[in-house]
Amino acid sequence: MRRQEVKKILILDDSELVLEMAKDALEEAGYEVVTATNGIEANRYIFSRERPDLIIMDIMMPMLDGNKKAKILKENEMSRDIPIILLSSKADDEMRRLTAESGADGYLLKPFSPSDIVGKVKMFI
Template sequence: MGKQRILVIDDDETVTTLLQGILEWAGYEVRMACNAAEANRYLWEGAQPALIILDVMMPFLSGEKVAEIYRANEATRDIPILYVSGKPEAELQALVERTGAGGYLHKPFAAAKVVAAVQGLLG
């Protein structure tokens, strides 16, 4: 069995690079996208990821809107979503409940929390 794929969507290259390093160290295959359009190219051209890590506050199309679009599409509706954001935790919890996401990581985050959250969603 190959490595589980994770798609990280965040407009901040520092965050995507950090998450890539943490997740690859933990044994996952990571694909990075800086916006929804780039993520869509990966989703429709390649193998589906086991998990999407999604920034809440991105220009043009918010993470919440991206999640709504993915939930409305049969091909992506069952992929777990883990939000990342610096928003207050109460807002993030409400967003998770509203969109059916698997959880959130509050920025700044520790590597151990990232790995634990991902393992919790992927088993």
């Protein structure tokens, strides 16, 4: 019997608290999790041999916000097939609009529970 490959998730957020909460919930659910606090750090994971199977990205980020970063990743042939979930405390209708504009695959509203984030990830991988 073959061992199932553990899926890797990259969480990009400038809040250490959000990173810790999301990482704990996803690791508890059996995922391998890497974190980044800015887009440059995230690129090291996204464009490496060990690239993530899914990216969770905060919208409100310094330098380059999450929806613009998602749009860039979806336009790049090396990263366009990685599912992206946007993360924000913005209103639901605003998140639907930003998700559609950026080409992201979905969104999750803050604050979220461990079951919220695990459920959303399961929808995409």
